[in-house]
Amino acid sequence: MNTSVKPQALTGPHPNPSAVVAAYLQVTLDRIADPTVPDGCLLTMSAAQFPALDAAGQATVRAMIDGLRAMLEQALRAAGADEHAAPEWALCTLATNKSLAVLSRAGFSSDDLATVAAAAARYP
Template identity: 40%
Template sequence: MAGKKQFDVDVALDAAMIQFWRSGYADTSLDDLSAATGLNRSSIYSSLGDKDALYLRCLDRYATRYGDRYDQALASAAEDPLRAMRGFFDVTLQRIADPDVPDGCMVAQTTMAIPALSGAIAARAIDALASQQARLRNALIATKLTAGDVDEFAVHFVAVNQSLAVMSRAGANQRQLRTIVGISLNAFSRALSHRS
């Protein structure tokens, strides 16, 4: 049928997301995106948008995909806070160990490149980090920790989670990454044992 798209938009977006995630915004050319998606430049522009628009769509897709997994892990925070936080970090560690996706985190990679990015992309990366902090804060409120502890652990867990992505790109192995998580979870466990 004339005018009908001959490709699956979700498949193309996933391929573009992986390309951006692997190489970053600056080091991904339209030729790279064309090779990754199987689309010519014209089809990319007409169906997926220019490079900035496509990157924003991919960043949103990434944040939603992993955000949903984090939400599932944190759902049990009121009943078993330590298990919930372990599950939160397991989402990241499983992503890092997945051979089908690049090392690291697309949000962390984007955040580190903020000085070279457009204002819209920089704002979206900052929003993604703020959303993760809000997600953690909401889960931690259910633990009955003090408001100060809730805020401090939310910031700390976001920082640790992003550092896991950076460390994995630098070659840290799963044992080392799990040690980083373990130290944070031990501190969290101690705080839980002292709650009123």
């Protein structure tokens, strides 16, 4: 995953929290559809192999995931999510993002992936 692209999707301004999630997940959908981008997400694939990583690798993966979560939460708050909803929505968005990478590798169609992303953007 190119971690510089996703934060740009979060910079806004966004009219509401749903727009934050939609913009963030659209980057994922665009990368999945781009034949010049390798299949899968390095961070997602690394997280899937977490138990096999050494302590330094585990710390790096966790720090990257925690960083993405914090950026999402901040962007959601900036777009109007309340203090209680923002952390939950950030975690759900992060989980959706990672599942899109896995589903794409499992052969789900771009329409199916877009459906997942659209449903996530409608939460709560």
